[in-house]
Amino acid sequence: MAAVDLDDDEAARAIEPPVLRLTRVERRYPEGERWLEVLKSADLEIRTGEIVALCAPSGAGKSTLLHLAGLLESPDGGEVYLGGVATGSLGDAERTRLRRMEIGFVYQFHHLLPEFTALENVMLPQMIRGLGRKEAAQRARQLLSYMRLEARAEHRPSEMSGGEQQRVAIARAVANVPRLILADEPTGNLDPKTAHYVFDALQALVRASGLAALIATHNMDLAARMDRRITLDEGKIVEMA
Numbered sequence: 001m002a003a004v005d006l007d008d009d010e011a012a013r014a015i016e017p018p019v020l021r022l023t024r025v026e027r028r029y030p031e032g033e034r035w036l037e038v039l040k041s042a043d044l045e046i047r048t049g050e051i052v053a054l055c056a057p058s059g060a061g062k063s064t065l066l067h068l069a070g071l072l073e074s075p076d077g078g079e080v081y082l083g084g085v086a087t088g089s090l091g092d093a094e095r096t097r098l099r100r101m102e103i104g105f106v107y108q109f110h111h112l113l114p115e116f117t118a119l120e121n122v123m124l125p126q127m128i129r130g131l132g133r134k135e136a137a138q139r140a141r142q143l144l145s146y147m148r149l150e151a152r153a154e155h156r157p158s159e160m161s162g163g164e165q166q167r168v169a170i171a172r173a174v175a176n177v178p179r180l181i182l183a184d185e186p187t188g189n190l191d192p193k194t195a196h197y198v199f200d201a202l203q204a205l206v207r208a209s210g211l212a213a214l215i216a217t218h219n220m221d222l223a224a225r226m227d228r229r230i231t232l233d234e235g236k237i238v239e240m241a
């Protein structure tokens with residue numbers, strides 16, 4: 001039998017469970033007297049190190065998929081696994097704990113707290129998880145400097161550009177060392193050049209920290225730079241060329 005030649009990293013990745021796995025996931029919403037079937041037997045696997053673009057027309061179910069992957073909603077059928085853990089049978093407290101530990105969210109609008117500085121915004125999720133102020137500040141400074149924002153650490157969101165605010169939001173999303181980044185149009189309100197710059201920062205962080213990311217975007221130039229592209233077709237997840 002021919003030996004398979006894998007390097008150590010590849011071998012480790014092949015053994016470990018996918019960061020995110022959906023099997024035969026269903027989600028429907030009531031629509032008058034009927035049901036709107038948004039996801040119908042949707043399957044997906046995302047592994048460590050992968051950045052996957054989610055490209056689909058408006059209303060196809062991108063946010064629904066991100067909410068299910070982020071344990072913000074539960075499927076009507078099928079299973080969502082995070083790091084190999086089947087989440088369907090978990091109670092609310094366990095789902096919240098897993099979400100806080102494993103997932104970082106990035107939205108189209110940064111949702112930074114306006115009265116806090118960039119540094120404090122990145123410190124906050126860590127302090128909510130129980131880290132001391134000093135350690136949280138140290139990690140926040142590291143992340144901001146990784147994002148080339150050290151000079152903006154003491155600025156409030158209103159004193160920063162859109163691209164800078166979004167880079168702070170990315171630093172905040174990874175502050176608790178999650179395994180998965182879920183992003184909904186993270187560059188949707190940025191000009192094309194800034195969008196690429198923000199994506200560069202996100203990509204570098206995902207690669208450096210061994211995360212995975214699922215990024216909903218309408219920007220096909222950005223999608224082309226990601227490892228894989230998926231779309232939604234009649235409630236199923238389909239790989240794009």
Ligand SMILES: Nc1ncnc2c1ncn2[C@@H]1O[C@H](COP(=O)(O)OP(=O)(O)OP(=O)(O)O)[C@@H](O)[C@H]1O
Pocket residue numbers: 029030036038056057058059060061062063064065
């Ligand atoms: N809570 C809900 N109750 C009823 N219908 C819903 C609910 N959430 C979403 N929908 C419907 O499900 C479909 C998919 O919505 P979703 O927000 O996932 O799409 P999307 O691809 O993210 O769209 P967009 O790109 O416009 O944000 C839409 O037709 C939407 O109206």
